[in-house]
Amino acid sequence: MNPLFELNAVGVRYGKVQALKACGLRIEAGERVALVGSNGSGKSTLLRTLHGLVRPSSGSLQVDAAARQAMLFQHPYMLRASAQTNVALGLWLKGVAWKDAKVQALRALERVGLLALAQRNAKALSGGQQQRLALARAWALRPDVLLLDEPTASLDPAAKREVEALMAEFAEAGMTLIFSSHNLGQVKRLASRVIYLEQGHLLADLPTRDFFNGPLPPEAEHFVKGELV
Template sequence: MTVLFDMKGVGVHFGKVQALQACALRINAGERVALVGSNGSGKSTLLRTLHGLVRPTVGTLQVDGAARQAMLFQHPYMLRTSARANVALGLWLKGVAWNEANNQALRALERVGLGALAQRNAKALSGGQQQRLALARAWALQPDVLLLDEPTASLDPGAKREVEALMAEFAQAGMTLIFSSHNLGQVKRLASRVMYLEHGRLLADLPTHDFFNGPLPLEAEIFVKGEIV
């Protein structure tokens, strides 16, 4: 099994704020890892650290440099241009010739069901459509690992189902998924493994079935019961 991330004793400080504390984890290729916990627990910081956007203050993080990564943010930035150009620009920045980048962008939009809206201004799309556009932009880069920060937050139920379906399809095709979510139903449907964080500490790291059916640390048990109730 290929190890993509190997984190040992990682802490991240932002001034006096300790966003992560002594985190240790290992993630293998092909896993579907959900990060859960309340707001401010460290989920986003952990995702950004794995993606290389945040450097550990202490500890070590080894990353498989051969694995291509892409990250989808909770509120993806949309350029004030067409949906197609939003995807093509990322490819062009990676060195793809502009004409070919446009061709690949259209295929990516068709992959997420937005082919008919290729020329629509991205800013004019609905929230769910923008999230699918962001997924197309990431998928076009053909990543081995896709990191997603609350990918369906604030979306209506129909849009959530569409995004979840795409995530499931990407995972089935062999892509490694690491995503944060407050939706425990979504976690059950998509994840093979669940990590629970609180105040920057990783308190539980279990297969999904065990997380929802087995004994948990008290903090994680309260969180799960609170969400279910």
């Protein structure tokens, strides 16, 4: 089978800043891939490149065009409308009739435990509830691949557990997950594979067990130990 994504020496430049440097990567369907590294290492740029929001400045990127994608941002944008409308609008933009979109939106809200808040203004929801709403909005589109940029970074422990549980359930149902995280415990719980980035370079790409049990490149070793270099 063809991979979902294949990067060959991909580089991304923002003006004078080289955000990704000659990255080579292949991701297959059903994987749970965690991107780790310090701030500015290139994790968000890599996610945006995979999702088609950023074009490579060099190298080549092949994407399985048949695989449906959705992306969840660290601070998802919420419309000043009900939770139901926030989900239904995405479906309507994909061509679903508005009446059907509203019904499917309720189903998605129930899936993430927010059905009781369907008519609540999305901007009045807590941070954890907004993140679950964003997951409902993504799940409603039935993606094959879900990309998530620090999905629990600003949440309290209870909300983090709720979001993690949903991510795990989606993966169990066959969805491919690609997510960035600074939470190494979360990476151990959710990922089957870990990619370490440092200043735009992909320095390690290992099964989760191997990543946390070494050996690793020195930069990744320092990162895992929480040491600043």
